[in-house]
Amino acid sequence: MSASKKDMRTPLGRVLAHGSAKSGTGDHIRQRITALAMVPLGLFFTGFAVSLVGADYETARAALGNPFIAVAALLFVVAAIMHMRIGMQIVIEDYVTGARLRSLALIGNFFFSYAVGLACLYAVAKIGFGG
Amino acid sequence: MRRRAINNEATHAGPSGSADLLVARNGVLRMAEQRQAVERPLSPHLQIYRLTITMAMSILHRIVGVALYAGTALAAWWLIATATGPEAYAAFRSVADHWFGQLVLFGFTWALLHHLFSGIRYLVWDEIVATSPKAADRISWAAAIAALAATVLVWAVICTMRGAI
Numbered sequence: 216m217s218a219s220k221k222d223m224r225t226p227l228g229r230v231l232a233h234g235s236a237k238s239g240t241g242d243h244i245r246q247r248i249t250a251l252a253m254v255p256l257g258l259f260f261t262g263f264a265v266s267l268v269g270a271d272y273e274t275a276r277a278a279l280g281n282p283f284i285a286v287a288a289l290l291f292v293v294a295a296i297m298h299m300r301i302g303m304q305i306v307i308e309d310y311v312t313g314a315r316l317r318s319l320a321l322i323g324n325f326f327f328s329y330a331v332g333l334a335c336l337y338a339v340a341k342i343g344f345g346g
Numbered sequence: 347m348r349r350r351a352i353n354n355e356a357t358h359a360g361p362s363g364s365a366d367l368l369v370a371r372n373g374v375l376r377m378a379e380q381r382q383a384v385e386r387p388l389s390p391h392l393q394i395y396r397l398t399i400t401m402a403m404s405i406l407h408r409i410v411g412v413a414l415y416a417g418t419a420l421a422a423w424w425l426i427a428t429a430t431g432p433e434a435y436a437a438f439r440s441v442a443d444h445w446f447g448q449l450v451l452f453g454f455t456w457a458l459l460h461h462l463f464s465g466i467r468y469l470v471w472d473e474i475v476a477t478s479p480k481a482a483d484r485i486s487w488a489a490a491i492a493a494l495a496a497t498v499l500v501w502a503v504i505c506t507m508r509g510a511i
């Protein structure tokens with residue numbers, strides 16, 4: 216609201232085109248669908264992780280290599296990464312001020328989410344295909 | 347300039363026509379201009395409101411979500427280690443079996459289950475169910491307690507398994 220007195224634009228003119236990007240609803244729905252998917256997946260993988268407590272390398276690999284487990288794990292990773300990318304974006308947009316810092320944080324959020332996500336997907340696929 | 351134009355319009359409007367409307371528009375315009383100079387009140391924040399369970403759960407949901415975000419790196423490490431080979435897996439195990447690793451994993455378990463149970467509330471509320479203050483409080487307490495109970499259950503199972511091994 217620090218518009219100079221010489222600015223002849225109206226308050227409305229100043230804010231036009233600075234509002235919603237008109238793409239937030241997609242993220243809102245995606246956040247809820249991934250949440251719904253992760254209720255059973257989260258409970259299942261908590262149990263799965265417990266079953267692998269103290270497991271040796273061969274046991275862990277065989278368990279993760281089971282096709283059903285592997286596909287469920289891939290689903291879980293995809294849902295989790297999508298969910299956490301959106302969640303962190305909301306947190307950044309709420310608390311990180313300053314255009315430069317906010318942009319960097321948002322870009323970093325994408326980098327971290329995709330890096331972790333692809334690492335997990337690659338690992339599960341490698342175990343599943345026995346490479 | 348635009349204001350002057352509207353002023354002229356208002357001045358020239360006949361008594362029978364839309365003079366009232368134009369005066370009203372002029373008034374709105376003036377209010378909008380005044381508002382720029384006024385310090386706007388800030389909305390009350392955390393330290394102003396009495397702490398309620400729904401508020402605490404909302405804050406915790408966010409904090410725990412951010413913690414889980416970082417925690418995914420640990421999950422990725424576990425998967426990559428298992429995909430890489432016995433040595434990498436052993437290295438992961440040695441850290442995970444350390445008391446500090448166990449503490450982190452305990453926290454991870456609670457964070458995951460808390461975010462999960464707390465998150466179910468939002469899905470329920472999306473269906474306009476349990477939205478009254480009393481019901482909202484009740485399912486919030488239920489989610490917090492369920493998450494703690496589930497965490498204790500998980501680690502009781504783990505300890506029992508360890509005892510058996």
